Amino acid sequence: MTLFHFGNCFALAYFPYFITYKCSGLSEYNAFWRCVQAGATYLFVQLCKMLFLATFFPTWEGGAGVYDFVGEFMKATVDLADLLGLHLVMSRNAGKGEYKIMVAAMGWATAELVMSRCIPLWVGARGIEFDWKYIQMSFDSNISLVHYIAMAAVVWMFTRYDLPKSFRLPVTVLLGLCVYKAFLMECLDCTAKAILTFYCFNTFM
């Protein structure tokens, strides 16, 4: 029943996108082609990011345990290109705010789903061996959808000239969180481990 399992994972990953597309009213605006354009922009932005990272960030040779904070920070900064890409997509689409956000986010998230999840699922979930990570991957894509919608909304808010002054700071903070999310998680992880080992060391000494 391994093809069935692949079907399960695919349904879990893809159906929420389908439901979101249908129910958010995008279908009434003939937005399919625009979503595909947003997806193409995603591909282009990812390609640029990869080239940039490969050119300017050589492989870091160092100890396995030490985390290169500065290097990883610089790498995470490149993710700003994501925000720029979203802004580009939204600025090219004429229409209401919600329409722009939804089109950009849907296209972006669908492109990410197809590019980074379809092939591992096809290759892995179809095999005889069972692993929980495929269900995890599919569920991850749902969370990514919500994340990209939020990100697009925050980018749109940032570019509005009529945004109340009091909202500027929270919006900027949220934008920062979006970009540096993975980096911050790693930092927290490292510091937590360091504190834990220090604590254990002290307890046993």
Add this chain to the structure above:
Amino acid sequence: MFEEASEVFDNMFKSSFPLTFIVFIPAVLILVSPLPAEAAHEFTVYRMQQYDLQGQPYGTRNAILNTEARTVEAEVLSRRCVIMRLVDFSYERYQKALRQSAGAVVIILPKNMSTMPQDIVQQFMELEPEMLATETIVPVYFALEDDELLSIYTQTLTSSSSQGSSSAAEVLIHTATANGFQMVTSGAQSKAVSDWSITSLEGRLAGTGGEDLPTIVLVAHYDSFGVAPWLSYGADSNGSGVSMLLELARLFSRLYTYKRTHAGYNLLFFVSGGGKFNYQGTKRWLEDNLDHTDSSLLQDNVAFVLCLDTLGNGDSLHLHVSKPPKEGTPQYALLKELETVVSSQYPEVKFSMVHKKINLADDTLAWEHERFGIRRLPAFTLSHLNSHREAQRSSIMDVRPHVDLRKLSRNTKLIAEALARVIYNLTEKGAPGDLQIFTEQMVQEEQLSSVVDWLTAQPRAAQLVDKDSSVVSTLEYHLGRYLKDVRRHYVKADKRDPEFVFYDQLKQTMNAYRVKPAIFDLLLAVCIAAYLGVIYLAIQHFGVLYSLVRRITAPKTKQH
């Protein structure tokens, strides 16, 4: 949405032909691509013997398997792979698995056989011939234990033993959490190996003093046998015999280099192959030498043929004969010399002659000397075993610890002394019984030890040793250092009526994949459907959720 999608695809088709190719060819390729192999655990398995001897098939007939794993305690065993550990192995359980037409049987052997208690080893040794005696279509494999395999076994054990007795709820929880294993072998179905040639080696030391000297032939077969060819190391049977033969060759070649000790006997040494398969090497060698050659040492004056078989342990020596030797013959002389040497120099050894008539109606011959006896050459076999039916002659448990080096070197010295007394006619010349011809240092224990170590380092089943094998070439080199005229002799099965047929696919790689039962997939589908339903409702009524969130955060803004 589908209308728009179809519109897009239409445009794509109409606009450019190459574009459709770029889109479709990878899709088709991915669809027909074979599934990759990602195994939970990959390990080597060794198949049980499969061979035909004189038209009679033995052993397992099948090699491929792709079945779920179970242990013997499970209720349903048919078309499942039954895993057993050696400690739990018993013939009834094995028969139970075969009766229920199991898909396969895998027996897990400990890495180090010496950690097993003796009674289990003995019991398994006795069961091996019974397992081989009947032909079975169920593939039987042996695997060496490691940690992962052990964990797979324990997991299968818990899931198999809990199958019968549990309520529906327990079964449901069980399916979600348990791990099943699918055992798959990579490899094809087994088929007969054509043109397999069994190699034997001969070498000689010529005696001095004219033509027509009597010949003494010393024979030992170098191949081993066990329930699995790749696991049969044959330490005592017959690694001990071969090492003793090499040592005797060395000793007598040293004696024959000096004119003073050059005796009037030709010594012919023969290391035969296919010994465990009814002595095929010896049979063909005899045919070639006696029927097809004009002159051969075997045709003229043969004093006797001494076959060495399993002499690495034990405190008894048995001289197996098919006809008790008559007085005045060289065989009788050897018998007497052996008795003399044992009684005067090695009183702890119990020596006896065992008389067993050749029974041509039997499937296989008992000892190697019977081949010579059939051709009317006087022959006997020396062994510490009393009967040819002893289980340790053909067991995979016969590994290096089974050979006691001191006893092997004692037996070598004993036989060397007795042979020397016959060759140099010492008893007639009045030499006393306790005269030691070979002093302690002459029989080199290190040499014996290293030969036995080398022989037991690799499996020497007849199906695995072909003419390019390192075993044969090393033995050839070794014999060539001491003997002259070292020659190879090949045996190939007859095309129309083969005496022996070997099959391949004796060593396979088995993969154990973690699988979930089918119920699990259905359960997962139901859960995912429920989740999607919830998502759909949430999105449909998103407005409700939004106003709820506003109401919760509203009190803060109302204060402004």
